[in-house]
Every structure is written in structure tokens, then in C-alpha cells.
Amino acid sequence: MRKWALVLLALVPLLAGCATQPSGEKEVKKVNVYGSGASFPAPQIYAWISEFEKQRKDITVEYTSKGSGAGINDFKLKLVHFACSDPPAKESEWREFEKLGKPLQFPFIVGAVAVVYNVPGVGELRLDGETLAKIFAGDIEFWDDNAIKALNPDARLPHEKIIVIHRSDSSGTTEIFTNYLSIVSEDFKQKVGAGKLVEWPVDKLGRGYGGKGNEGVSAMLKQTMYSIAYVELAYALHEKFPIVSLKNKAGKFVQPTDETISSAIVATKAFVPDPREGYKEDLKQFLNAPGENSYPIVAFSHVLLWEGYEDKEVARAVKDFWKWVLTDGKKYMLKGYVALPDEIVKSALDAIEKIS
Amino acid sequence: MDRFKLLLLPVCGTVLGILMLMLLVFAVNSAETLARQGIETFTSNVWIASEIPEEEFYGLLAAIYGTLYTSILALILALPTSIALAVFTIDFVPQKAKEALVIPVDIMAGLPTVLYGLWGLFVLAPLVGNFAPIFYEKLSFVPLFSYYNFTGFSYLTASILLAIMVTPFATAIIREAYRTIPATYREAVYSLGLTRYEATKVLLSFIKPSILAGSLLAFGRAVGETVAVSLVVGNTFNIHPSFFAPGYTISSLLANQFGNAFVYRYMPSALFCAGLVLFLIGLLVNIAGVLLLRRWRHV
Amino acid sequence: MFRKLKETLFIAYVCIFSIIALLPLVHIVFTVFANGIPVIFRGGTEFLTQSLASPGKGLGGIFPAIFGTFLLVFLSSLIGIPIAILAGTFIAEYPTSALSKSVRALLTIMLEFPTILVGLFVMAILVIPMGSFSAIAASLALAIVMLPYVATYTEQALRNVPQHYKEGAYALGLRKARVVFSVSMRIARKGVVTGLLIGVAKVSGETAPLIFTAGNAWRSVGGVFEPVGAIPLWIYYLVQQPYANYHEIAWGSAAVLLTLFLVIFIPLRVLTREVRV
Numbered sequence: 001m002r003k004w005a006l007v008l009l010a011l012v013p014l015l016a017g018c019a020t021q022p023s024g025e026k027e028v029k030k031v032n033v034y035g036s037g038a039s040f041p042a043p044q045i046y047a048w049i050s051e052f053e054k055q056r057k058d059i060t061v062e063y064t065s066k067g068s069g070a071g072i073n074d075f076k077l078k079l080v081h082f083a084c085s086d087p088p089a090k091e092s093e094w095r096e097f098e099k100l101g102k103p104l105q106f107p108f109i110v111g112a113v114a115v116v117y118n119v120p121g122v123g124e125l126r127l128d129g130e131t132l133a134k135i136f137a138g139d140i141e142f143w144d145d146n147a148i149k150a151l152n153p154d155a156r157l158p159h160e161k162i163i164v165i166h167r168s169d170s171s172g173t174t175e176i177f178t179n180y181l182s183i184v185s186e187d188f189k190q191k192v193g194a195g196k197l198v199e200w201p202v203d204k205l206g207r208g209y210g211g212k213g214n215e216g217v218s219a220m221l222k223q224t225m226y227s228i229a230y231v232e233l234a235y236a237l238h239e240k241f242p243i244v245s246l247k248n249k250a251g252k253f254v255q256p257t258d259e260t261i262s263s264a265i266v267a268t269k270a271f272v273p274d275p276r277e278g279y280k281e282d283l284k285q286f287l288n289a290p291g292e293n294s295y296p297i298v299a300f301s302h303v304l305l306w307e308g309y310e311d312k313e314v315a316r317a318v319k320d321f322w323k324w325v326l327t328d329g330k331k332y333m334l335k336g337y338v339a340l341p342d343e344i345v346k347s348a349l350d351a352i353e354k355i356s
Numbered sequence: 357m358d359r360f361k362l363l364l365l366p367v368c369g370t371v372l373g374i375l376m377l378m379l380l381v382f383a384v385n386s387a388e389t390l391a392r393q394g395i396e397t398f399t400s401n402v403w404i405a406s407e408i409p410e411e412e413f414y415g416l417l418a419a420i421y422g423t424l425y426t427s428i429l430a431l432i433l434a435l436p437t438s439i440a441l442a443v444f445t446i447d448f449v450p451q452k453a454k455e456a457l458v459i460p461v462d463i464m465a466g467l468p469t470v471l472y473g474l475w476g477l478f479v480l481a482p483l484v485g486n487f488a489p490i491f492y493e494k495l496s497f498v499p500l501f502s503y504y505n506f507t508g509f510s511y512l513t514a515s516i517l518l519a520i521m522v523t524p525f526a527t528a529i530i531r532e533a534y535r536t537i538p539a540t541y542r543e544a545v546y547s548l549g550l551t552r553y554e555a556t557k558v559l560l561s562f563i564k565p566s567i568l569a570g571s572l573l574a575f576g577r578a579v580g581e582t583v584a585v586s587l588v589v590g591n592t593f594n595i596h597p598s599f600f601a602p603g604y605t606i607s608s609l610l611a612n613q614f615g616n617a618f619v620y621r622y623m624p625s626a627l628f629c630a631g632l633v634l635f636l637i638g639l640l641v642n643i644a645g646v647l648l649l650r651r652w653r654h655v
Numbered sequence: 656m657f658r659k660l661k662e663t664l665f666i667a668y669v670c671i672f673s674i675i676a677l678l679p680l681v682h683i684v685f686t687v688f689a690n691g692i693p694v695i696f697r698g699g700t701e702f703l704t705q706s707l708a709s710p711g712k713g714l715g716g717i718f719p720a721i722f723g724t725f726l727l728v729f730l731s732s733l734i735g736i737p738i739a740i741l742a743g744t745f746i747a748e749y750p751t752s753a754l755s756k757s758v759r760a761l762l763t764i765m766l767e768f769p770t771i772l773v774g775l776f777v778m779a780i781l782v783i784p785m786g787s788f789s790a791i792a793a794s795l796a797l798a799i800v801m802l803p804y805v806a807t808y809t810e811q812a813l814r815n816v817p818q819h820y821k822e823g824a825y826a827l828g829l830r831k832a833r834v835v836f837s838v839s840m841r842i843a844r845k846g847v848v849t850g851l852l853i854g855v856a857k858v859s860g861e862t863a864p865l866i867f868t869a870g871n872a873w874r875s876v877g878g879v880f881e882p883v884g885a886i887p888l889w890i891y892y893l894v895q896q897p898y899a900n901y902h903e904i905a906w907g908s909a910a911v912l913l914t915l916f917l918v919i920f921i922p923l924r925v926l927t928r929e930v931r932v
Contacts, residue, residue: 030875032875032877032881034787034870034882046709047709049874050709053874060874062871062872062873062874062875062882064870064871064873077783077786078786078787079782079783079786079787079788079870212895213895213896215895215896215898216895219895219896
């Protein structure tokens with residue numbers, strides 16, 4: 001008896017769910033598009049999804065922020081329709097994708113990695129590439145180390161150990177950041193290297209913590225005094241963390257802003273390959289960019305799609321969403337994200353037209 | 357053989373089959389890692405996730421260490437508590453009030469683990485994080501306190517949380533065993549003029565197998581808990597004796613790393629290998645517990 | 656002399672540790688409701704009917720999670736309960752067979768088996784080949800978790816049926832299946848239903864089996880073969896985000912989950928005390 005009552009009880013919300021779905025009108029068939037990947041662009045993607053939904057009631061886009069690595073994971077297993085990855089796919093990965101279909105890749109947004117910190121009493125902090133590399137390699141132990149003091153003679157640096165917060169998951173943000181550190185410090189390149197998931201020496205020294213996603217790192221930074229971390233700029237701005245002024249190639253200390261990011265792109269001759277050959281893109285092209293006013297840790301964030309989808313409704317939905325992102329999406333940019341330059345958008349739009 | 361039995365046979369076969377299949381899936385998927393890395397899989401604390409397949413190496417030592425450390429510590433914390441609660445419920449409380457103590461214990465046993473995790477993250481971890489530095493300052497010469505960590509993400513936090521979660525299981529088993537000690541023994545013991553303390557000691561010694569069984573089952577539960585632990589243990593590849601050090605456990609390793617495992621050629625296999633270790637620990641501990649309970653019941 | 660001291664210490668130990676044992680429950684329930692109920696009031700009915708809010712912008716709703724939880728409970732019950740009841744019946748009716756003994760041992764072992772392994776197993780055999788996270792995969796994982804509870808309770812309930820009822824039925828010439836289902840089950844009904852509800856209560860709060868099978872859904876309510884959200888899963892993900900409004904939503908969802916759980920569990924435990932595992 002009670003069993004049937006429970007079954008009936010469970011059925012009620014099911015029916016209620018079906019009833020609340022289409023608002024008025026005839027049965028509007030809703031298409032669900034699934035994506036996952038980098039936490040770097042996630043806040044911007046959520047903002048875009050909200051706006052898009054208002055205009056297209058028949059398409060729902062779901063994005064789960066899990067890290068570039070997890071996104072590529074899901075894409076490879078065909079568990080999602082699109083994946084967002086900060087670094088462009090490598091050739092070996094691309095070949096793997098080609099075994100399963102025709103992959104497309106293009107950048108859809110520009111972002112920057114900010115170095116943030118939580119040290120009470122220190123409002124502004126200047127660092128250069130080498131010092132930063134030493135901190136993250138574990139060679140500099142205390143906040144009032146001579147190297148840091150030299151760059152910040154006026155700051156009241158406490159004699160506390162530096163707690164380093166990094167990513168515990170496979171992350172495009174990590175790949176961008178470690179590539180930068182490898183460029184500016186040969187020592188870091190040898191000791192740690194670059195990649196989505198690296199072994200941080202600070203872990204073994206007892207001063208390292210891993211957070212999941214940009215979100216996890218932000219949460220930990222908030223709770224941990226005397227810590228330093230690297231996060232995507234939008235997270236730093238949203239949480240109002242103090243951001244390190246980094247010395248760029250020209251020697252100036254800059255903060256990551258729309259201008260400094262755009263300057264980095266303008267100063268570099270950006271090479272964006274045909275979307276069908278996405279692996280040819282070089283992640284490092286904007287790192288440590290030349291230019292008086294350029295911020296040194298700038299990178300594209302990319303999306304991976306398939307040229308063909310089994311479900312035609314899904315193909316149409318994917319096409320519509322990404323076309324919208326590259327065109328109308330520019331009107332809804334959040335703080336900390338910069339839209340793509342127009343020339344690059346064109347080749348991406350051409351590729352999207354081919355999706356079926 | 358009657359028809360009814362024949363009808364039900366496939367169902368039981370399915371149940372048996374599921375477990376066998378699970379073991380098979382884990383074993384088959386671990387084979388690659390074991391072949392490639394050999395015994396060092398379990399003895400090294402190195403986690404290299406490279407996009408160059410030849411460089412990949414996954415050592416599970418940190419995770420195994422963390423699992424054992426937190427579960428054993430949890431058991432040490434949980435056992436005296438369970439025994440106390442069991443004795444309290446049976447001996448110290450009048451008949452009518454007993455139910456009021458049994459039901460909360462059952463609720464705790466069934467409570468969604470994510471709620472424990474939520475509480476652990478926002479209440480317990482900050483609490484531990486506040487006290488840890490004090491211990492470090494005064495007592496850092498003791499290895500158990502020799503780690504400076506004020507985030508609260510540590511072995512200790514995970515162990516305390518686990519202890520809270522497994523106490524109900526041990527309590528239930530011990531309480532039931534304690535309840536069924538024949539009245540004659542109870543009367544005999546008190547008629548000899550023993551104090552409560554002495555009497556309880558004697559009575560508890562009758563149910564030693566149950567206490568052991570309860571401990572084993574509690575341990576098995578602690579070993580397998582994922583969600584609550586992964587939110588408070590720190591998720592770092594670390595091996596350190598201190599309570600306040602952060603670390604990894606096998607279950608939280610799986611929860612964190614499986615999401616991006618397939619990007620790397622050999623990571624899925626390594627993780628399945630970790631899962632296999634967990635599987636075997638859980639299996640062994642639970643079998644031992646069940647056998648003990650069974651033997652005691654027949655005595 | 657020392658005897659008296661030891662006695663006092665002992666009594667103190669028992670009392671204090673008993674309080675320590677129960678204190679966390681009180682505190683957890685209190686914290687969840689204290690943090691969660693204000694959120695639900697602020698969110699109003701929209702909290703229960705809308706989809707997830709954007710980061711940093713208000714409370715939105717947790718409808719996809721609620722829907723998901725009910726859908727998963729429904730599906731997993733559909734899959735797991737029949738198998739569990741039949742298995743439990745087999746063990747109860749043929750206790751001496753070798754198969755029966757092994758299954759019984761197995762079920763006791765599976766009672767507290769690491770649930771994340773169950774999730775990974777289903778991921779390997781269903782999610783990947785299927786090419787999608789889905790409600791059906793998640794339900795399969797939950798059904799496996801639910802199985803031991805329902806089966807063990809069914810077995811115990813049937814075993815407690817007094818012999819003379821069964822003998823009477825046989826004497827009337829009924830066949831075995833009839834005896835079991837028409838007679839024994841009727842009498843054991845209470846125990847079996849207890850097992851069902853315990854299983855349901857347990858899986859409605861499980862998270863680990865869902866992480867790699869259900870995917871997640873923040874705004875959509877898809878079909879059986881599509882990704883689905885669930886309240887425990889949402890809490891797990893939202894809590895790891897830095898946005899304050901997501902934390903509030905997590906507390907609100909926790910309050911909803913706790914209420915659901917207590918509403919099933921407390922009446923259950925209060926009304927059925929004889930059947931114990």
C-alpha cells in the first residue's frame with residue numbers, strides 16, 4: 001500500500017515537470033546542448049547562456065565547469081556536444097579526435113591569468129617573472145624575502161611563510177601559467193615544467209594546496225591568509241582580490257585590464273589556423289608579449305566542436321548558439337573578459353556554418 | 357527442484373554477477389598500470405600527469421597512506437564513543453527513554469553524507485583551522501603536531517568527520533550485542549558487589565567479537581566514504597605524520613581525478629588500480645566483520 | 656578507595672562521550688536549518704520551481720535538482736526493488752542452498768561498500784559506451800546501492816513469519832509461489848516496506864554514485880537518457896564554488912534534502928522498531 005503511495009508521490013513531480021515546461025503555446029520541442037570544460041571562461045559562458053535563453057526559448061545550453069582537462073576528457077568520450085579548453089589541442093590529441101569524427105576548434109574569447117594574494121596589510125604588490133617563478137617553485141619561502149622586498153620597498157611584508165594555492169585538477173589555466181613561468185625562468189622550466197597538471201614542489205615542502213577549478217582556488221584563497229594563487233582574471237575581479245602588478249617584457253609593471261590585454265594581442269601577430277587544424281595554434285603566442293602596455297599572461301580560450309552531429313536538432317542548436325556568441329555575444333561581456341578581434345571572428349563563423 | 361526456485365535463481369545469479377562483474381572491471385582496467393609500473397605503483401608518491409605518455413607515472417602511496425591514516429584515526433576516536441553510547445543506552449537509561457536514544461543513532465547512520473560534508477566544510481574545518489596553529493606553536497616538536505596549517509583542511513578534520521559518521525554503525529552493533537547478554541550474567545555480576553565500572557568491563561568482555569565486528573564494519577565504512585572526506589582533507593599529494601597536514605585518500609583521489617582522467621593515456625588505468633585497492637580493503641574488512649558477527653551469533 | 660574514583664570517572668566518561676556522540680547530529684541539523692530555511696523564505700516558491708541562478712546574482716531555483724532527485728529515486732526503485740525483493744525471498748525460503756549463503760554474505764558486505772566504486776563501475780559499463788551521462792545510468796548505480804538494504808530487510812521479514820501460517824497454507828495444497836506471495840508476504844509486509852523506505856531514504860541522499868554517472872543539469876529537465884541533476888550532487892558542486900549566492904543555494908538545498916529525509920525516516924523508525932538489521 002505504502003509502496004504504491006510512494007510511487008504515486010514520485011510520479012507527481014514528474015508530471016508537474018512536464019507540465020511546467022512549455023510556456024503557453026503548442027508543444028515547443030526543447031533541445032538540450034551539453035558542454036563542459038575550462039573554468040576560465042565559465043562565468044562568461046553562464047552569462048551568455050542566460051541571455052541566449054531569453055532570446056531562444058527552444059534551446060537550453062548546459063555548461064559544467066570542470067577544468068580544461070575534464071572538458072577534453074568528455075569531448076573525447078563524446079559525453080558532451082562541445083568542450084571549452086584554454087590551451088589549443090595538441091597534435092596528438094587532435095589525431096585522437098580525428099579517429100572519432102571531424103573536430104573543429106576556434107578561439108572564442110580572450111582572457112588573462114591574474115596572480116592574486118591574501119596578505120593583510122599589503123595593498124599593492126609588484127613582482128617580476130623570475131621572482132614569481134621562484135615563489136611557485138618553492139625557492140622563496142617567506143613574504144619578506146629579499147627578492148620581494150627589493151621590488152616592493154614600501155610594502156609592509158610580514159615574516160610569514162608563503163602558502164601557494166594551485167589547481168588540483170587538470171587545468172588550462174595551469175597550462176597557461178606554467179608556460180609563462182617556463183618562458184621567464186629556465187629554472188622553473190627544469191624544475192616543474194609546463195602542463196595542465198604539474199607536480200608543485202611546494203606540496204612536498206608543506207606549503208602547497210590544491211583547489212578544484214578556478215572556483216576552488218578562489219574559495220581557498222579567501223580562507224587562507226598569507227597565500228598566493230593564480231586565477232583567471234574574471235574570478236579575481238569578481239571576488240575583488242588584490243592583483244599583483246607584473247613586470248612585462250618592456251619592463252613596466254602592469255595590472256591586467258582590458259587595455260593591457262588588448263595591447264598584448266595587438267602587439268603580437270596573432271596566428272589563428274583554420275578551425276579544422278586547430279592543433280597548429282601556439283598557446284605561447286601571447287605570453288610575455290612585447291609592447292609598453294601589455295600584460296604578460298594573456299591567452300585565448302577555445303571551444304571544440306564536431307563538424308557533424310548525429311542529432312540534427314542538436315547540430316542546429318550548437319550552430320545557433322556559437323554563432324550568437326561570436327556576434328551578439330559581444331554585447332554581454334563580463335568584466336575581465338575581452339572579445340575577439342574581428343578578423344579572427346570571421347574564420348570562426350565560416351567554420352560554424354559548416355556544422356550539420 | 358521446484359519451479360519457484362528456478363524462477364528466483366536468475367535473480368540471485370544477477371546479484372552475485374554484479375559484484376563479480378565489478379571486481380572484473382576494476383581488475384581488468386588496472387592491469388595496464390600494474391604491468392607498466394609494477395609494485396612501485398603502491399610505494400611511490402609521485403604523480404606525473406604528462407601529455408607525453410612515456411613520462412606518465414602514477415604513484416598511489418599518498419592516497420593509500422591517507423586512507424589508512426584517516427580511517428584508523430577515525431576508528432580510534434569512534435570506538436570509545438560507540439561503546440559509551442551503547443552502555444549508556446542499555447544500562448543508564450530507563451526503558452521508556454531507550455527509544456529516544458536509538459532513533460537518533462539510526463538517523464545519523466542514514467543521514468545523507470553530503471550534509472556531513474557541508475557541515476565539515478563550513479563548521480568543522482574552520483574550527484580545526486583555528487586551533488591547529490596553537491598546537492603547532494606549543495608542541496611542534498611532537499611529530500603529530502608538526503605541520504603548520506590554518507586552513508583546517510587536514511587529516512584530523514577528515515578523521516573527526518569520519519568518526520562522527522561511523523560511530524552510529526559501531527554503536528548499533530555493540531548496543532544490540534550488549535542488550536542480548538543474558539540477564540543471568542548481569543544479575544550474577546552485580547550480586548558479587550561489583551561497581552558499574554567493573555561490571556561493565558566484565559560484560560563487555562563477553563561481547564568482544566561483536567565489538568571487533570563493529571570496529572571492522574566502522575573501519576570499512578570510513579575507508580569508503582568519499583564526498584564528506586574530499587571536501588575537507590585538502591587534496592594534496594602529501595605524506596606526513598601530523599594531524600594537521602593535508603593529504604589525499606583513495607576515494608577523494610578518485611572523485612577529484614576521474615573527471616580528467618581520459619585526457620591522459622594511462623591515468624584511467626591508474627585510477628582503476630586505486631579503486632581496486634579500495635575495493636580489496638573494503639572487501640577484506642567487511643568479510644572479516646561479517647564472519648566475526650556470524651561466529652559470535654552461533655556461539 | 657580507588658574503586659570509587661574509577662567508578663565516578665567511568666560514569667563521567669560514559670555520560671560525556673554519549674553526549675559527544677549525539678551532539679554532532681543536533682548541531683548539523685541545527686546548522687542546516689538555521690542557514691537553509693532563511694534562504695528558502697527569501698527565495699519563496701521560485702526557489703522550488705526555477706533553475707539555477709547566475710554566479711553572484713540572486714537565488715534562482717533548485718527545481719532541476721528536485722526533479723532529478725525524484726526521477727532518480729523513482730527509476731532506481733523500479734530497477735532495484737523487484738530484484739532485491741526476489742533475492743531476499745530466495746534467501747529466506749531456501750536458506751540452506753550454497754547460492755543462498757553466498758548471496759547473503761555478499762549482501763552484508765555490500766551494505767557499506769564504497770559507493771564511489773559503484774559509480775565508477777556503472778560509468779565504465781554504461782556511460783562511456785552510451786556516450787552520455789544519463790538518468791538511467793545514475794539510477795542503475797543507485798539501484799545497486801539500494802539492493803542490499805531492501806533484500807536484507809525482506810529476508811528478515813519473511814523469516815520472522817511464524818511457521819504455522821506457512822504450514823497451514825501448504826496443508827491447503829497451495830504451491831510454493833502462492834504460499835510466499837499470498838501468505839508470507841502479507842504478514843511480512845510491514846518489514847518489507849520498511850526495507851523499501853530505508854532504501855529510498857538512503858539513495859535519495861547519495862552523492863558519490865552520481866558524480867560520474869548523472870552528469871549534472873543546472874537548467875534543464877531532460878529525459879531518461881539525458882544528464883540529470885540531483886539535490887546532493889548540486890550541494891557537492893555548489894559548495895566548491897566561491898560565489899556567496901551559490902553557497903546560500905547549497906544551504907537551502909541542504910535544508911530541503913534534510914526535510915525530505917527526516918520526513919521519510921523518522922516516522923519510519925518510530926513506527927517499526929521490531930525489524931532491526
